[in-house]
Amino acid sequence: MTAVTNLHYQIKPGGTCTGQWRVPGDKSISHRAIMLAALAEGDTRISGFLEGADALATLAVFRQLGVAIEGPHGGEVRVRGVGMRGLQAPTAPLDLGNSGTSMRLLAGLLAGQAFRTTLIGDASLSRRPMRRVTEPLAQMGAQIAASAEGTAPLTITPVAQLAGLDYVLPVASAQVKSSVLLAGLYAEGDTCVTEPARTRDHTERMLTTFGYSVRRQGLRVCLTGGGRLSGCRLTIPADISSAAFFMVGASIAPGSDVLLQEVGINPTRVGIINILRAMGADIELIDRRTCGGEPVADIRVCYAPLKGIQIPVDQVPLAIDEFPAIFIAAACASGETILTGAAELRVKESDRIQVMADGLTQLGIVAEPRSDGIRIIGGQMTSTATSGPIQAHGDHRVAMSFAIAGLRASGVIDIHDCANVETSFPGFATLAANSGLNIVEQRT
Ligand code: S3P
Numbered sequence: 241m242t243a244v245t246n247l248h249y250q251i252k253p254g255g256t257c258t259g260q261w262r263v264p265g266d267k268s269i270s271h272r273a274i275m276l277a278a279l280a281e282g283d284t285r286i287s288g289f290l291e292g293a294d295a296l297a298t299l300a301v302f303r304q305l306g307v308a309i310e311g312p313h314g315g316e317v318r319v320r321g322v323g324m325r326g327l328q329a330p331t332a333p334l335d336l337g338n339s340g341t342s343m344r345l346l347a348g349l350l351a352g353q354a355f356r357t358t359l360i361g362d363a364s365l366s367r368r369p370m371r372r373v374t375e376p377l378a379q380m381g382a383q384i385a386a387s388a389e390g391t392a393p394l395t396i397t398p399v400a401q402l403a404g405l406d407y408v409l410p411v412a413s414a415q416v417k418s419s420v421l422l423a424g425l426y427a428e429g430d431t432c433v434t435e436p437a438r439t440r441d442h443t444e445r446m447l448t449t450f451g452y453s454v455r456r457q458g459l460r461v462c463l464t465g466g467g468r469l470s471g472c473r474l475t476i477p478a479d480i481s482s483a484a485f486f487m488v489g490a491s492i493a494p495g496s497d498v499l500l501q502e503v504g505i506n507p508t509r510v511g512i513i514n515i516l517r518a519m520g521a522d523i524e525l526i527d528r529r530t531c532g533g534e535p536v537a538d539i540r541v542c543y544a545p546l547k548g549i550q551i552p553v554d555q556v557p558l559a560i561d562e563f564p565a566i567f568i569a570a571a572c573a574s575g576e577t578i579l580t581g582a583a584e585l586r587v588k589e590s591d592r593i594q595v596m597a598d599g600l601t602q603l604g605i606v607a608e609p610r611s612d613g614i615r616i617i618g619g620q621m622t623s624t625a626t627s628g629p630i631q632a633h634g635d636h637r638v639a640m641s642f643a644i645a646g647l648r649a650s651g652v653i654d655i656h657d658c659a660n661v662e663t664s665f666p667g668f669a670t671l672a673a674n675s676g677l678n679i680v681e682q683r684t
Pocket residue numbers: 267268269341412413414415416418440560561584
């Protein structure tokens with residue numbers, strides 16, 4: 241499942257971001273669609289499925305668990321649901337590659353199964369904190385062994401019965417919330433999760449779409465174990481986290497005008513829109529509608545000069561995956577941008593505060609990392625000709641963010657270790673080139 245690591249991007253300066261297209265399907269929603277469809281009674285047909293390595297890892301795991309899945313073919317997937325108790329014991333460890341969402345959600349879903357499983361991942365995933373899920377799951381009675389550092393591999397041993405839990409999340413994390421709720425499907429009685437701040441609610445929405453009752457009151461969400469899911473028809477919106485690169489690209493490159501079609505605008509994901517607008521971006525939401533239980537719109541973004549801001553802390557969970565791209569916007573803005581309350585960025589696919597600060601510094605931008613955020617002073621980005629290539633550290637969103645920076649740099653930008661762009665955005669470089677970015681891929 242691990243992608244090749246020898247992919248580099250080279251971006252020549254200039255260009256615009258222009259045109260209209262639909263970026264690939266939402267990653268978070270694609271994972272959940274496969275998981276719930278597998279546990280449902282009857283078939284589920286999914287359109288717009290993300291054919292990126294992370295979502296494909298989830299799909300492959302359910303095949304290993306005995307679920308018949310046709311596709312994906314052009315984003316179409318048909319899952320023959322096996323019902324809540326129909327998964328079968330796999331014969332090998334389940335390899336989740338780079339995907340933290342797969343590992344954390346599956347830990348919850350598999351905790352209630354009658355067979356043993358082992359979850360493994362690539363080097364980056366094997367460094368990421370898993371106690372945040374193993375601890376609440378243990379409180380439900382789950383038996384999950386991790387490394388001494390609380391990381392993968394995770395070995396899940398069956399238990400007679402999980403117990404419902406009333407859990408107050410210590411960090412705002414949709415993955416932890418979802419993991420506990422998915423275990424709650426198999427638990428006795430009620431399972432409730434209270435969040436410190438609203439995080440993406442795709443699990444709750446999709447459970448409802450599959451006919452499972454979920455109760456929400458403010459920041460508390462509850463369900464009762466022992467119910468059933470019914471197969472359905474789902475269309476997955478385009479991923480706002482992928483659209484974000486072009487939203488930033490169009491905002492920073494004079495002459496740009498993009499229309500991003502059918503993008504998910506779930507209120508728990510729109511931090512990128514709110515933050516860019518606060519910086520002065522010209523963003524229009526056109527033809528708001530719903531798609532697969534999720535709000536969507538076409539998003540038009542035209543170039544507008546940006547100004548630095550203090551990013552409101554309440555936007556952090558709503559933009560958690562978009563900060564690498566937002567930092568590029570900040571580097572192109574006039575004045576200072578300050579982010580606080582975002583320590584979670586240090587435990588993503590890379591330490592996104594440090595890695596982005598390093599890359600921006602190489603490009604001549606003042607970028608001061610802080611324990612829970614960063615301070616960036618907008619300026620002229622230079623090239624990597626003298627500083628050496630930017631290291632993406634295998635982080636897809638870091639690679640794509642620095643690629644977009646090429647629109648405003650004064651010279652060539654070289655970026656190393658970009659192969660994991662495939663985890664969330666297959667075809668990124670081609671789409672970016674078609675939109676006007678001077679990008680070439682190099683494999684060595
Ligand atoms: C995700 C939740 C977020 C996000 C990740 C996807 C999800 O992680 O960063 O890319 O699909 O639930 P956290 O829950 O760790 O914030």
